[in-house]
Amino acid sequence: MVNVSFDALRTGEIYVPGLSSEYVAKKYGVPIGDIAKLASAENPHGASPKAKAAIEAAQGNLDIYPSWTAEHLREAIGERYGFKPENIVCGSGETEVISMVIRAFAAPDQPILMHDPCFPIYRIYTACEGRNAVFAPTGEDFDPMIDNYIELVKKGPRIAFVTNPNNPSGRFLNDEELRKIFDAAPKDTLLVLDEAYIHYTETDGSMHLLKEYDNLIVLRTFSKAFGLAGLRIGFAISANPDLISPLLRIKPTWNMGQLQIIGGAAGVFDTEHVDRAVKTVSEMRKYVTGEMGKMNRFRMVPGSRANFFLAEILDPDLDSTIVFNELLKRGVIVKDGTDIGVGNRYLRVDLNQKRHMDRYLNALREIETQK
Template sequence: MTTKNLTPPTPGNFYVPGLASEYVAERYGIALADIAKLGSAENPHGASPKARAAVAEAMDRLHLYPSWTAEPLRQKIADTYQYQPEQVICGAGETEIISLIIRAFSGPGGRIQMPGPCFPIYHLFAEAEGRVPVLVHEATDRTSMALDVDAYTAAIDADTRIVFVTNPHSPSGTWLAEADVRRIIEAAPHALVVLDEAYVHYSNTAGYIHLGREYSHVAVLRTFSKAYGLAGLRVGFGVAARPIIDALLAVKPTWNMGQLQIAGGIAALDDDEHVDRTVATITDARQYVRGRFGELDRFRIVPESRSNFFLVEILDPDTNSTEVFNGLLERGVIVKDGAASWRGLDDRFLRCDVNLKERMDQLVDALADLD
């Protein structure tokens, strides 16, 4: 028996999640309620109340196998966004759908293009499956952290199998105009273009979900983890032309969605009140924190975020993101360390969530308090 293919993954192969409040409370002796959890882009208002009620009701169906395509949720998504149910796939968060896309639309050695930095799951999963992630670092302008669409489209070549576009982008929160997204799509007619709209609600636009209807080589992904507050339920979906969805269904674990996920997702789509309240809170706090950063000399907010997080650039050459990250932790503020969390972000940056104004005050006060 050979074990040569069973080498355990090294830490660099894993996603680095935002730290849990409980861990920081215990390690630094801080009351749980005093922790500002700004590293996971979660919803400060919690889960959609309608989804919570629907999940509770769905407990009566726990003994029954769900539909393997999550058909009732598929139908609801189709009705909501003017697609046919056959043009929808549901997954345990977008993360699962991203993994299916990488499997179905690239073979071993296949080139998968993504901005550098980007959501790490794109390259981590690609590498785990023997695909080749191509991070296009030169397409990220270091001052605005926006995507340079010319550089990004120029990097697409005949061997590119999948092109990821994240809008709003993570970790910068920057926003692409529809014409720019179309330029990328039209530069890759031979590939699958994946438009990841995980944070679209915070852009205060309806996003570009219609592009999955218009182009036969585009998939648009959305999640219930952010504006609906259901990160712990694990529900996401993709819309695209039917042949794309069929290819994804063919590699999908059969019953990937449970009764609770299906029920929660359906109810969340009707909870405009929760989404509107969340978006209003984030939009307001985003404006507020921009103002408060004016008080700091050693840090700059990267200003153009249209998401529920933003980048902070460390202007002081005598410190770095890991030192600042640890200094903030001691003060009960959890953020993300750019150097540890993203390929190509380096030690000049941290990513911080937009949250309630009092949490923004905690962040700015803690940054001001660092030596």
């Protein structure tokens, strides 16, 4: 048998995506338009209209190679956030940028720090690239326990991932807490601040810290508040171009197609669309918090500032897989905690339009009264 470079490439964890509406509609006979798709943290109002219009107008370029550095998109991102293109590298989703960062800044066997639980892709790529994941524990209701994290970062991992707000808990760290972590890290540790869900915290995020820390990279995605998960755009930004140039070298050369470049360059300025999503998510967070507060067998884990939250299953006769399947039968797609590293007492549920949240709440109420 042909060898692979690391065992995890044959036997390691594989990412479990949220199920598609088409699959659930077919399997459970629920009309596709009724399905509440609450497992992939997508935008409640779909794709950015500005990005869509730009892509429609650009169809003529499909026969031409794109700029291998996605120059036009990097210029647009730079203009939006006050940096130069040399401070930015783009990937086919943040996911690709994460894989580039791991390969570029940690050698095999070297330690990479992340919270447990975290976005599964950090630990999956760390294992597949033969690097060593170091997990910082979380506390009650997924408290990020930053003092613990700080002790681990002081040991000088090659890379330290901080997700703000966290996936899957949605817990948020303010600038003071972030500075405490960053100040404790050795100068040769690469700090990676993943702000995939930052818009939903209704803050501007912490890109301003880039000017203070020359070992810091911020990651952002177009998949969430811009509604462009299907287009695949993410980027890393740093005030220090020496952190960006290795990523430009290691990235698959033409990793961004013409439509990603054109769509992203227009979408990054679509603040109207972002604001609409943020408003819906914020209203639904309040609404679902109130409604779940009336339940006895389920509880919303408090503290999420993202467009999802963890639901805890209080009834010992139920577990996450039972509830996950009961929800599917009722046309509600969520994430089973066993697939995202939080165990069988939790589900991860997106905040989306009210009719979808009502479908989710009604399904839970039905399960509550069932014995």
